[in-house]
Amino acid sequence: MLDRATKKGSDTRERLLDAAETSVLEKGFAATSIEELIVAVGITKSGFFYHFRDKGELAKALLERYLEREEVILDDLFARADELHEDPLHGFLIGLKMFAEMMADLPSAHPGCLVASFCYQDQLFNREIRDLNAAGVLAWRRRFRQRLNLIAARYPPRMDIDLDAMADMMSALVDGGIILSKVVGDKHVLPGQVMLYREFVRAAFLGTPAS
Secondary structure, three states: OHHHHHHHHHHHHHHHHHHHHHHHHHHOOOOOOHHHHHHHHOOOHHHHHHHOOOHHHHHHHHHHHHHHHHHHHHHHHHHHHHHHOOOHHHHHHHHHHHHHHHHHOOOOOOOOOHHHHHHHOHHHOOHHHHHHHHHHHHHHHHHHHHHHHHHHHHOOOOOOOOHHHHHHHHHHHHHHHHHHHHHHOOOOHHHHHHHHHHHHHHHHHHOOOOO
16 A cells, blocks of 8 residues: 555656646746646645645756656667667767657657756756756766767867867757757757768768768
8 A cells, every 4th residue: 555655646746747847848947837737737735745845846856857867868879879880980970860860750849958948047946956957968068078089089080179069069959959940840950950960970080971
C-alpha cells in the first residue's frame, strides 16, 4: 500500500512538472500560475504544496528535470554515433546527422527550450536557479568542446578558430533554430540549422563539405 501511495505521489509530481513545462514553453514562467496547474492535473492547492513549497521550488525542479533529460538524450545519441564510427570527427558528424533527424521527426516545431525561457525571465529567479541555468549552458559547451578537442588532435583545423566559440555555436543555433521554426511555422528549420553546423564542422577540419 505504501509503494502504491509513493508511486501515486510521484506520478502527480511528474504530471505537475509536465503541465508546468508545457505552460512555461508556451507563455513563460511569469504567466504560468499555480491555479492553472492544479486544474490541469486535477488536484487541490494543498496537493500542489505537498509536492512543491512554492513556485520557486517548482522552477528548480522543472529545470533540473529538463537538464537531466537533455543529458541522457545527448549521451545516448552520441554514444550510438560513436559505435557506428570510431573516428572522432566522423562519429561526431554521424551524431549531428542523427540529432537533425531526431528534430525532423518531431510531429511539429520543437516546443522550446526551458534554458532559454528561464534566461528571458531570469529576474524572476533566485541565484541558485540562475546558476543552475548557467551550468546547463556551460555543460553544452563542455560536451562539444571535449569532442572538438579530440577531433582537433587528429585533424588540425584548416582555419584559425576558437574551439569554445565553435562549441557554443551548437547551443546558439539550436536555440535560434527553435525560435525561427516557431516564428515561421516550419519544423524543418531547426534540423536544417544542425545540418549546416555539420557542414561547417567538416569544412573546418577537412576542408570539404559534408555528404
